[in-house]
Amino acid sequence: MTRPVRIEVEAAGQLGHVFASRRPSDDGPAAPAVVLIHGIGVSHRYLRRLHRFLAQSADTYSIDLPGFGGTPTPAHTLTAAEQARYVLGAMEELGVPEFVVVGHSMGAQFAVETALQQPSRVPHVVLMGPVVNDRRSSVAQQALDLGRDCLFYESPSSNALVVTDYFRCGPLWYLKNLRVMMDYRIEERIGAVAAPVLVIRGGNDPVAPLDWCRRLAARAAAAEVVEIEGTGHVVQHNRAAQVCEAILAFAGIAAAGTEPQDSAA
Template sequence: MSRPERFEIEAAGQLGHVFVSKAPAGPAPARTAVVLIHGIGVSHRYLSRLHGLLAESVDTYSIDLPGFGSTPHPETTLPVADHATYILGALEQLGVLEFVLVGHSMGSQFAIEAALQQPGRISRLVLMGPVVDPLRRTVVQQALALGRDSLFFESPSSNAIVFTDYFRCGPSWYLKTLRVMMDYPTEERITGVSAPVLVVRGADDPVASADWCGRLAAHAARGQLLEIEGTGHVVQHNRSVEVAGAILDFAAIHPAARETPQERPA
């Protein structure tokens, strides 16, 4: 697959980047699209394996939200709702009016909020490694879980992407956004989502525990949980083939014919 085309888009008074890959002509409906949203401190880069696999079958969009990746930092801290408004506005500018929305980690909060703001545009919602479990709502608990994940359950390549993106994000913007993430009532807000919801977690993920993800799926009006063995929090990078297949199946998108996948290197 060729590299995604990058669009610099201003929406809701903020500047972000959208990376676009159009699927080859095939059985997927013309209006179908999948949109990928990163979590705190990172960018589209740790979604790139998943993006490439999905783009074989469906139009795929990855977004670098304002303040992340190579986008400029906003002048003030943005609440979750403002990030959601940016997502919806940027996609509208690109003519993407209905889509499957996929968020990872804090990106799951942005995805939930977007589904609440404009429910008619989001046909399915996929939450990968969602945060924050209200039973572990302290920065120290989250930091310890993330440390365990990076030490024991991540590949060298996922750690390299995540920590270089953290460096690009910078400690000031990261900490400002962290406060927003910790205060967002994910379990409460998901109850208002009308779209079907798929919660995906790596079976070894210490950040998004099995109990928490099960509760979150149960709180959704139409929720289900999928655990993927042999990986931690960055499930979409380390088990991209399985995650892509789950998303396409959940969205009832017929996957493009492809050779039997080989295990990707770490």
């Protein structure tokens, strides 16, 4: 597979990056595209392993949202709804009318908003390690849970990706977006999502514990929870093959005959 093509895309008045992997037109019947959305402070980089697996079976797009991953910082802090408008606009600019939306952590909030704004374009929604757990809803509790995850349940490579992206994001922009994340009530918004929802969590994830994921799924019109053992919050990096398999099965996308192997952590 060739490396994803980096495309600068302006949409909804903002500038971001899209990393696109498109399968050849003669590679069998077209499958729904998959769009990957990162969480707070980070970028497409911790989605690269999952992107690589998914791209064997479907056109796959990873986004660096406005203000993240080296993209220009917007003039004001964007709400979850505004970030979703960017996602929808960017995909429209690239000629992708319909797609499975996959969000990690705060990206799960953006994924829900994407599905709510244009439900006809989003047939399936995948939420990986969704936030914010309504029983751990203070900044201090979230910081404690994230710290436990980094110390005990993440690989060195996932920690390196996250920490370096946090530095690139910068503390001011991070803190502005933290308030957006903490104020967003995903448990109240998910009930209006028409598409079926898959909630994926790492079996050791203290940020998105099992009881929270089950309660969140119970509020959706149609949802299921998949737990992947032996990893923490950044499940899509540390268990990319298993996460890919779960997404493909959920979205009804036929898996390619051969897939790349996870690289060493």
